[in-house]
Amino acid sequence: MQRVPNGGADRAEARRRRQDWATYAPALETRMSISPPITELIERLYRDESRRVLATLIRLLGDFDLAEEALHEAFRSAVEQWPREGVPDNPRAWLVSAGRFRAIDSLRRQRRFQPLDERVDVPGEDDAQEVELLEDDRLRLIFTCCHPALASDAQVALTLREVCDLSTEEIARAFLSSPSTLAQRIVRAKAKIRDARIPYEVPGRNELPERLEAVLRVVYLVFNEGYFASSGDSLTRSQLSDEAIRLGRLLLELLPEPEVQGLLALMVLHESRRKARSAADGEVILLEAQDRSLWDRELIAEGEALVLQALHSRRFGPYSLQAAIAAVHAEAASLEETDWAQIVGLYDELLRLNPSPVVALNRAVALAMHEGEEVGLMEVERLLASGELDGYHLLHAARADLLRRLGRTDQAIAAYRQALALAQQGADRQFLQKRLEELGSL
Secondary structure (H helix, E strand, O other): OOOOOOOHHHHHHHHHHHHHHHHHHHHHHHOOOOOOOHHHHHHHHHHHHHHHHHHHHHHHHHOHHHHHHHHHHHHHHHHHHHHHHOOOOOHHHHHHHHHHHHHHHHHHHHHHHHHOOOOOOOOOOOOOOHHHHOHHHHHHHHHHHHOOOOOOOHHHHHHHHHOOOOOOOHHHHHHHHHHHHHHHHHHHHHHHHHHHHOOOOOOHHHHHHHHHHHHHHHHHHHHHHHOOOOOOOOOOOOOHHHHHHHHHHHHHHHHHHHHHHHHHHHHHHOOOOOOOOOOOOOEEOOOHOOOHHHHOOHHHHHHHHHHHHHHOHHHHHHHHHHHHHHHHHHOOOOOOOOOOOHOOOOOOOHHHHHHOOOHHHHHHHHHHHHHHHHHHHHHHHHHHOOOOOOOOOHHHHHHHHHHHOOHHHHHHHHHHHHHHHHHOOOHHHHHHHHHHHHHHOO
């Protein structure tokens, strides 16, 4: 593996691997003969609560890496003490307190201790009210990881690492990057937060709309990469889309805003079609050919309910409108029974709120279904002439499909070839090649 020049990323990741619960817990259990109920409790706490504890420790200690070390020291202390002393009444508060003071002791021993804010009260075991306030720390962590001062790729990597607890190797594998590159990116993002003194806080109401948009964009980027991978042979990377939905649920729990509802609705409605989107050999199956009996009706019901809540608020935005479009597709028994007029109307409103050539392309495809291929093709040709999406393979694929349906075979073949030349995703290329074969071009 290529070494990181400053070595910091490698050391941090090696430390995480050593300290990960799944790595050290079995050895400690064997050595100390921990009773199974306590073992199961600590494992469950690590799985369900460790990100909450970490978020609070970051606030109290002011440093990501120090908080990460403190988190694992706290769980190590739990493994050592709880079998002897009993499980505390409030395990999460105990872990926060143990981690914080272990970190302070460690800094003192290294003689580089600078007074931390010891006036911040770590809750006692019976202080339930303060524990509830600590829930906000997870929200602080999300907004910090998605701060606009960080580059977009750093926001995504840091969010997946610190909020979702994915390892550097898992993130690198999902984005087809090297672990050393991802580790370096995360280290630099943390340094940026520290050096620029980026506040660890939820923005005020006047800043919230702009900052929330950045958070939602990061979550949706993660989902899109999982739902429709930008490159590689696999159409999807389910771990990423699963993590994005988990993030969306957490965000909605902590901040029940209409656009958070809209984004979560959009993700679960798309996710409901996963099983029908590709064949056993990985070939893409378009919406028109999907077996709708494979669509997940529970996810659809959840998405539709969220869409209604968002739209009824009258404070909805682009994610809610995209979710509404997905809901119209989800409720249709077939492509022919889809309410295309409603979809075009929703795209009109979406274009008003969020003028985008990609949205215009999607509207053109819906318009072709509603008013005919010639009308849709005119819109696609207009977009092509503008040059805004010239390198976007889906524009050429959409044009090719409309030309094919109109019987203009030679032009369709040329457009499919252009789309194939631009496509990076293996499943996309397989689909386009099959279309060319069907048209007698290959």
